[in-house]
Amino acid sequence: MIIFLMSIVWVGCKEEGRIDFMDDSAPAPGRVTNVRVRNTPGGAVLKYTLPVDKNLLYVRAEYEIHPGVMRETKSSYFKDSLVLEGFGDTQRYAVALYCVGKNEKTSDSLRVWINPQTAPVHLASKKLRDTFGGVAIDIENPEKANLAIVLMADTANLGYLSEVITYYTALPKGSFTYRGIDGLAPEEYEFAVYIRDRWDNYSDTLTSTLTPWFEEPIPKGTWTDYTLPGDTPPVNSSYPLTRIWDGDTNGTGFHGMETQVLPSTLTWDLGRTVKLSRLKLWPRNHGDDLWKRGHPKIFEIWGSVSPNPTGIMDDSWIPLGRFESLKPSGTGAQITQEDLDFARAGIEFDFEISDFAPDPYTPIRFIRFRSVTTYANLSFSTTSIAEISFWGELIN
Numbered sequence: 001m002i003i004f005l006m007s008i009v010w011v012g013c014k015e016e017g018r019i020d021f022m023d024d025s026a027p028a029p030g031r032v033t034n035v036r037v038r039n040t041p042g043g044a045v046l047k048y049t050l051p052v053d054k055n056l057l058y059v060r061a062e063y064e065i066h067p068g069v070m071r072e073t074k075s076s077y078f079k080d081s082l083v084l085e086g087f088g089d090t091q092r093y094a095v096a097l098y099c100v101g102k103n104e105k106t107s108d109s110l111r112v113w114i115n116p117q118t119a120p121v122h123l124a125s126k127k128l129r130d131t132f133g134g135v136a137i138d139i140e141n142p143e144k145a146n147l148a149i150v151l152m153a154d155t156a157n158l159g160y161l162s163e164v165i166t167y168y169t170a171l172p173k174g175s176f177t178y179r180g181i182d183g184l185a186p187e188e189y190e191f192a193v194y195i196r197d198r199w200d201n202y203s204d205t206l207t208s209t210l211t212p213w214f215e216e217p218i219p220k221g222t223w224t225d226y227t228l229p230g231d232t233p234p235v236n237s238s239y240p241l242t243r244i245w246d247g248d249t250n251g252t253g254f255h256g257m258e259t260q261v262l263p264s265t266l267t268w269d270l271g272r273t274v275k276l277s278r279l280k281l282w283p284r285n286h287g288d289d290l291w292k293r294g295h296p297k298i299f300e301i302w303g304s305v306s307p308n309p310t311g312i313m314d315d316s317w318i319p320l321g322r323f324e325s326l327k328p329s330g331t332g333a334q335i336t337q338e339d340l341d342f343a344r345a346g347i348e349f350d351f352e353i354s355d356f357a358p359d360p361y362t363p364i365r366f367i368r369f370r371s372v373t374t375y376a377n378l379s380f381s382t383t384s385i386a387e388i389s390f391w392g393e394l395i396n
Contacts, residue, residue: 026055028105032097035112041143042119042201043085046095046112050080055101063095065199087116088201120145121197128191130210131350132277133391134179135191139169144330145197146170151178152192161192161207168338170330177278177348183391184212215277218390220245222271226366228311232256232264232383241266244388249282249346253386256294261380265311266369273305275361276320276392280346283325284384290343291327291335291375294384298324298372301351303364317368322356323349346389363395 030051038045050056056077064070065086075082087093093114099107120143127138141147148168152161167176188211195203223245227233234240239255244266256264283295302317325347327339351360369388374381 022102023055024103026101026103026105028107029053029056029099029101031099031107031110032059035097035110037112037114039115039117041117041123042087042121042145042197043083043116044095044114045081045083046097046114047081048097050077051099051107053099053101055103055105056099057102058100060098060100060106061095062098063093065093084114084116086199086201088119088121088197088199090116090118119197119201121147121195121201121203124195124203126193126195126203126206128193128206128208128210130212131177132213132215133183134177134212135184135189135210136350137167137176137178137193138173139176139195140173141169142172144170144172148196148198149176150194150196151176152194153178154190155180155184161190167328169328171326171328174326175350177350179212183215183217186212186214213277214393215391216393218270218274218276218392218394220247220389222269224269224271226267226269226307228265228267228307228309230265230311231267232260232371235382241268244268244385247387249387250285250344251386252286253282253284253384255284256383258294258382259380260382262374262378263370263372264381264383265313265371266383267307267311267366269366270390271365273363273365273395274390274392275363275395276301276303276351276390277361278348278350278391280348280389281325282346282386282388283343284386285344286384286386289384290340293374293376294382295343295375296325296371296373296383296385297375297377298322300356300370300372302368302370303362304366304368305364307366307368313368313370318359318362318364319357320360320362320364321349321351322354322372346387351392361392 032048034049036047058074058076061073073082095112096109124141129136148166150166153164154161190209192205192207194205225241235255243254300322301320303320304317308314308316328342329336329339371383
């Protein structure tokens with residue numbers, strides 16, 4: 001009986017053969033009809049009426065974005081539109097539309113014409129300016145397109161410009177700074193910048209002769225913990241505040257209490273009086289901490305020469321800068337390899353005159369790092385930092 005029952009189960013569980021609904025003898029689908037064109041920056045959206053055909057699988061568009069460079073876009077039979085991208089100018093372009101069946105038979109082509117609007121790579125604006133130890137590029141990207149900002153320079157005085165760095169962004173606006181390895185000397189250099197998109201469309205090239213401003217690294221040998229009442233304590237003794245200046249940008253760094261209510265503060269003594277020009281922050285590169293959890297999102301830097309020992313943020317503290325750490329890929333949840341590389345290289349912020357900080361270059365000795373929000377996106381969070389470096393001018 002047991003053997004008999006097992007044989008029934010075995011037969012019942014045998015894999016059925018694949019049921020194939022493809023009809024190789026079916027003719028090619030008909031063409032789409034009633035095509036409407038909506039031109040967009042660098043492309044177009046085509047809406048159409050699909051043929052009534054149970055054999056239809058998708059609609060395919062073929063078009064040329066550069067001489068000899070063909071692109072193909074597909075849209076399934078569940079949709080009545082498709083998006084065309086990659087055009088670098090506003091000329092008139094022909095697009096061939098095909099309906100493709102489940103048996104891969106293709107309809108006759110239907111030609112439509114589009115006139116793309118100005119491409120995002122040309123709508124984006126760029127500006128070069130000198131800054132502390134280097135040059136800054138300010139861009140505006142109204143279409144939030146994926147763009148590459150390419151900086152060229154002749155920092156070695158070779159007599160010609162060559163590419164020194166490429167920044168990638170999809171943010172609507174931003175600033176990128178180039179300072180070489182140890183900062184550029186305060187002398188004249190020629191720089192140029194252009195923008196490229198992922199289809200190899202290029203903006204014009206902006207060239208400028210600039211002189212970086214003087215600055216020097218602020219030595220860390222005199223920095224000491226100056227934790228005040230109310231400051232964020234480390235989660236345990238393995239992650240002390242001093243890790244922020246131990247020179248290890250890839251280590252475990254400082255890791256504060258997970259339940260700290262925001263805003264939260266960290267305080268330390270630089271050991272000498274300085275004026276600050278910029279900072280570089282390395283988020284804690286451990287596990288999934290980059291652009292998550294305690295990675296500071298909005299933070300402030302305050303300075304003092306004689307802070308109130310009670311920890312109160314009174315007039316003894318001077319606001320030096322309010323900064324936002326943004327992923328190059330934009331505000332979405334996706335974290336790209338470019339985002340990770342950007343953070344691991346250290347994220348730079350310049351101290352500049354603003355409504356928040358009307359006097360950012362005032363001499364100070366004590367630093368207060370104030371986490372306003374983190375990438376935990378909660379009202380309470382740890383603050384985690386691998387390393388911080390400052391540049392500016394030593395006063396005494």
